[in-house]
Amino acid sequence: MALLSNVAQRSWSNVKMRFNKTHVEKKLFTPGPLGCSRTVKEAMLRDLGSRDSEFLKTVKLIREKLIEIAEVSPEEFCAILLQGCGTYSVEAVIQTGNPREGGRVLILINGVYGKRMKKICDSIGIESETLEFSEDSAVDLGKVKEVLQRGEQYTMVAVVHCETSSGQYQPNAAYFVDAMSSFGAVPIKIKDGQIDYLVSSANKCLQGVPGFSFVFARKSELLKCKGNARSLSLDLVDQFENLDKTGQFRFTPPTHSMLAFLQALHEYQEEGGISGRSRRYKQNCSILHRGMEELGFNRFLSDDCSGYIITAYYYPDHYNFKFEEFYQKLSELGQIIYPGKLTNANCFRIGNIGDLYPTDMKHLLKCIAKVLDGMGVPVPVPVPAPGS
Numbered sequence: 001m002a003l004l005s006n007v008a009q010r011s012w013s014n015v016k017m018r019f020n021k022t023h024v025e026k027k028l029f030t031p032g033p034l035g036c037s038r039t040v041k042e043a044m045l046r047d048l049g050s051r052d053s054e055f056l057k058t059v060k061l062i063r064e065k066l067i068e069i070a071e072v073s074p075e076e077f078c079a080i081l082l083q084g085c086g087t088y089s090v091e092a093v094i095q096t097g098n099p100r101e102g103g104r105v106l107i108l109i110n111g112v113y114g115k116r117m118k119k120i121c122d123s124i125g126i127e128s129e130t131l132e133f134s135e136d137s138a139v140d141l142g143k144v145k146e147v148l149q150r151g152e153q154y155t156m157v158a159v160v161h162c163e164t165s166s167g168q169y170q171p172n173a174a175y176f177v178d179a180m181s182s183f184g185a186v187p188i189k190i191k192d193g194q195i196d197y198l199v200s201s202a203n204k205c206l207q208g209v210p211g212f213s214f215v216f217a218r219k220s221e222l223l224k225c226k227g228n229a230r231s232l233s234l235d236l237v238d239q240f241e242n243l244d245k246t247g248q249f250r251f252t253p254p255t256h257s258m259l260a261f262l263q264a265l266h267e268y269q270e271e272g273g274i275s276g277r278s279r280r281y282k283q284n285c286s287i288l289h290r291g292m293e294e295l296g297f298n299r300f301l302s303d304d305c306s307g308y309i310i311t312a313y314y315y316p317d318h319y320n321f322k323f324e325e326f327y328q329k330l331s332e333l334g335q336i337i338y339p340g341k342l343t344n345a346n347c348f349r350i351g352n353i354g355d356l357y358p359t360d361m362k363h364l365l366k367c368i369a370k371v372l373d374g375m376g377v378p379v380p381v382p383v384p385a386p387g388s
């Protein structure tokens, strides 16, 4: 008797056919997953046992290098690697860093990832309070101070990459920064900023492949948190103690991603670390800004609060512009951009991080002009009226 029905066999042969097809190399102008260099991908082309001495050395070296890049001392901080994308580490910090009884997180929100922190608190039953700012402005430090001085006690203050500090007004609150898409390319003072936890992940500015994320934790803070986590796999204290004692992950490690990451760290160093990488990203970003301006596009954020990682652009105000069609036609030309993630504005986003260079940015701009022409959208594109 055949093991698979005819229908199932047909669908499997479709899968095979798709993988046999030669793929168009696509450039990713997104916030992630991001493109990686060929050499980073090639580093994965072998298998390693999770107990093998070479793998244990790889884990150790990665943890040490991360501490170096973060410019913190290994006596004070540790780097904890955790299987899974960035959100796993964000959740692990919230799980582990707040007590089972009486935990209360103040979340400073000015975008979607702050809202996700709130969702995480809700889903694991940790009380939280939010202080919201509009999506086109930075966190207002004056308002943050006011809330912190009100007399309410928090066990954690959480923010997406920002330079505020909780230490002065809330001595018992841990300060948690999500620096997912900035760590390694945008300077952040972990030690001087009194940060207790900071997260990022392998496939962001350090340009590894996806597969794991990492947490920098102040050891004195982390070690107070034994038994807090309501989850086994997201228990950061357990993960840290195991990594430190045995050099091993508790559960199946992403061995191939780790090999790729070691190569990515080597390439990061070769590029000149944070200064080299930020220089390239800034160059990519200014080519993008100039070119999009010439095409008539309007940026969502003003210069004073925009970074050099990703840019949101308003849709052109023209009846022929449909984002799905624009996206699809660019994808056919091998250019992957990203939909917007804003609550109140019709925007799309273009990232300039990962394995992207000025020539890639210039090519993208040419493709955008070509696609607009094909769609019958005039250049410079008509811009939406202010406030619409």
Ligand SMILES: Cc1ncc(COP(=O)(O)O)c(C=O)c1O
Pocket (backbone or CB within 6 Å): 031, 032, 085, 086, 087, 088, 113, 160, 178, 179, 180, 181, 201
């Ligand atoms: C600031 C920030 N936080 C959290 C995340 C979520 O990370 P992931 O998609 O890897 O879970 C992202 C993703 O881009 C991010 O930019």
